[in-house]
Amino acid sequence: MIAELGHFALILAFTVSLYQMTVPLVGASRGLTGWMDSARPAALAQFLLTGLSFAALTHAFVTSDFSLKLVYENSHTAKPLLYKITGVWGNHEGSMLLWVLILALFGAAAAAFGDNLPPSLRARVLAVQAAIGAAFYAFIIFTSNPFLRLANPPFDGRDLNPLLQDPGLAFHPPFLYLGYVGLSMTFSFAVAALIEGRVDAAWARWVRPWTLAAWMFLTIGIALGSWWAYYELGWGGFWFWDPVENASFMPWLLAAALLHSAIVVEKREALKSWTVLLAIMAFGFSMIGTFIVRSGVITSVHSFASDPARGVFILGILAVFVGGALTLYAARAGAMTARGVFSPVSREGALVLNNVLLAVSAFVVFVGTMWPLLAEMLWDRKLSVGEPFFNKAFTPFMIVLALVLPLGAIMPWKRATLTRVLRPLRGALVFALAVALLVFAVSTGRSAIAVIGAGLGAWLIAGSVADLISRTGSSGLGRLVRLPRADWGKAIAHAGLGVTFIGVGLLTAWQTEDIRVARIDQPFEVAGYQITLRAVDEVQGPNYVSTMARLDVARGGRAVTTLSPEKRVYPVQAMPTTEAAIDNGFFRDIYLVIGDAQPDGGWAVRSYVKPFANWIWAGSILMALGGVVSLTDRRYRVAAGAGRRRASAVPAE
Incomplete structure (x- = not known):
């Protein structure tokens, strides 16, 4: 009975999502306040119904209800309680239910905390979010129903894949999905802004916390997966450039680029078109990851399904949403003119370079991931693209990025000179060179990776400290404590990247x-x-x-x-x-x-x-901590001010 209740709640959530994707959108186009406001209770109802469905499936796993086919195939009475619970998402159907639960959670959060958004924009954002939800509810109900019954229930189940019976894998998927699905909010904001015809500083300020939250969760999820691979698989590595690992890494890179690009839109009203495109593509790459895992195109411990029909369905969702968003973008891109003018040597210029490096890095990973799959599907050729390719094609971009980050963080807006920028970074540069020379002295005859990784890591850490000190001026410690939390978060995240650089460089060269x-x-x-x-x-x-x-x-x-x-x-x-x-x-x-x-x-x-x-994962923790600290910045909670002040902004900026 409880399983049937969960199934019914899932169908009701699907019905609510269909309402939420149409009525508020029509209301926004016609200026009907009641229709627009109905998006909020619909989003909350959708989340509650999906939560009820997920709770029903969890109950079936915890009580070992083997009359459910999914429980029979992925659980066992002798399995510890933790893995009975995590077995809920340790399979294709259950993981998709978790996927839509998190999607509904983000929609409910936007509804509950979106008082500061203009009503029309909020209605359109929630409608786009519901449209994504409707597509995936349909996918679950018609191709991946987790509540199918067995006519003759067995006495025990087949158990969960033993590799997944581990604490690291218990928490890895939820965090990863929070990141994947969190990028749907940036996508919804981008599409809503394109429909509305307005992309301005207020829009960028609203988008940034959602992007930051998604990037933070992705960071934690990727780090947990890497840590699990390190201690569980027994091969001693932390990253294999597996297609599914890459599928999570690509949206992480694009989300990082989006974070930095949105800053330029907010501060200088520039890079609007590029920022919207990044918002679309970041979620698009999350969808590509979903396709890779569930289409059967790869065989991996990470893959959930091997049914090509499901892969075609997901490919159709990807084509409709990303293709539709890009078509809308093409129609609107010409109207999104930039206001801010800046010199190449400026913070804007550094952020543009940052975006180029991150976007090209993501493209390199995409080519290395998809090319073997395409070669096999189109030409029946078995190709292997592994660590040597990625080391040569990906690493140079990360080296340049690490060199640029401290410089860009300390540059003034609009115009700068390198000599003045380098002045507060002289101590950081000396420290980085000293660390590199020390590592060189003790690594004679070994790989240069240790010297490069340690030097760049020290440069990022010391550069973050120098950035904070430069913002205090002559005010000293008091001013340092009163700095905006976003500044502290940025410094912590950049320092965390430096710690990871040191860990990767020294581990790779010295193990x-x-x-x-x-x-x-x-x-x-x-x-x-x-x-x-x-x-x-x-x-x-x-x-x-x-x-x-x-x-x-x-x-x-x-x-x-x-x-x-x-x-x-x-x-x-x-x-x-x-x-x-x-x-x-x-x-x-x-x-x-x-x-x-x-x-x-x-x-x-x-x-x-x-x-x-352990410096690799310590750096990841610091990066995620930097995201948490930035999210507590008061400016993220009062983005409304920007919206109200800019209510009369010129359309299609």
């Missing part, structure tokens, strides 16, 4: 790997650490059987830690997984993996010493 057959009580050395295999035991887990090793790690005769890597087998799916054991440290990780038993009585052991590994 040590050792693969050998280890024998009980026979120590071996890796990068100055003595590692000894003490025992290998069979351990029974809640829904798996584990082969668990115990390895002692020492340095200079002193014990450092004892680690217990595992090889697990999940009987229900008869699938093995590797569980690395990691001793995390501020400056290094010791990373051990147990392999198969050898005929001579030994065990295969992979050992890594990974310098500065």
Whole structure:
């Protein structure tokens, strides 16, 4: 009964979305206040109904209701409660329900906190948001119904993919979807502005917090996925340039570009056309990611579905919304004239360069991701585009971006001179060069990546500090504390990027790997650490059987830690997984993996010493924290002021 209630609530939400996408839009075009205002209760009702549907599906997973086909295929009574809950979105149908729930959540948030928006713009934004929702409700109801019943319910289920039974993967998809779907709000604002014929500073101020929130959630989601791949898959890496990894990275790059571009629109009324295009394309690339994961064009632990019919449906949604938005953009782009005039050497110029670098980087990732798929589909040719391509084609743009960021952050608007800009950055430049030289001194004969990564990371961190100090003038600490939170957020995010640069550079260049057959009580050395295999035991887990090793790690005769890597087998799916054991440290990780038993009585052991590994995710945390701090800036909460002051703005600016 509860499942049927959830199904009915989903159909009602679909019906409400159809109302919300039509009536407020007609009301906005005819100036009917009541019709426009009806978008708000409709958005709230849609969220409540979708939430009820999601709660019903969650109840079915928690109670192991195997009369539901989805529960039978993705759960098991012996599975821990956490993974019963996360099993709700650990599959195609449930993850799509989470997708539309988050979509409805953003629409409800815009309705609840959109008092400061002009009524016509708010109505159009909510109508476009509802149109996206209606398309995906139809997709779920007609092709991916999570509430299908089995005529003869079995006693137990098939269990969830063991690789997904992990805390990292439990929280990774929700954050990633908050980012993906959050970009739908920027898309809705862009389309609503194109329909209304007005893109101005007030519009940019309204768009920025939604973009920032989406970018922040994407940052957390990508970092969680990278962290999971690092410790769960047992291969010791943090980024594989997998098509699905790239599918989340491309909208992240475009969202970052949109954030910086919207600043120019808000401050200088320039780059309007480009900013609207970025808003459309950022969500478009989120849709491309949805297509890649659910179309069956790839086989990956990340992919949810292998049904081409579903892929065609999503491709149709992508074509209608992105194609329609681009058509509207083409019709309106000529009217979006820029007011602000600026010199190439100015903050505007630096932000334009920032946008070019980020957009081209996203295009490079797109080509590297899609080309093998296109080659196979069109010419039946198997191509491999992997790390070497991305290192050569993508990395140079990131190097230039890192060089430019501190300069652009400190430049004045409209016009600047490099000599004056470099003056407050002299200390940062000296610090960055000193760090680079130090790393060079201790990395003789190794890759230059360490020197470049450490130098650029130090430049970004020190540049962020110099930027904050330059804004205080002669006021000292008091003025520093009173700086707008957006300035603090920007500095924290840029510094976080610097920390990640250092982590990636030093880990890539300095890590040590050792693969050998280890024998009980026979120590071996890796990068100055003595590692000894003490025992290998069979351990029974809640829904798996584990082969668990115990390895002692020492340095200079002193014990450092004892680690217990595992090889697990999940009987229900008869699938093995590797569980690395990691001793995390501020400056290094010791990373051990147990392999198969050898005929001579030994065990295969992979050992890594990974310098500065945790700096990669610490930098991601700082970037996300910078987004949180910026979102608390009072100016984001009072964007209405800009709107009311500009109520008489000239149309189609």
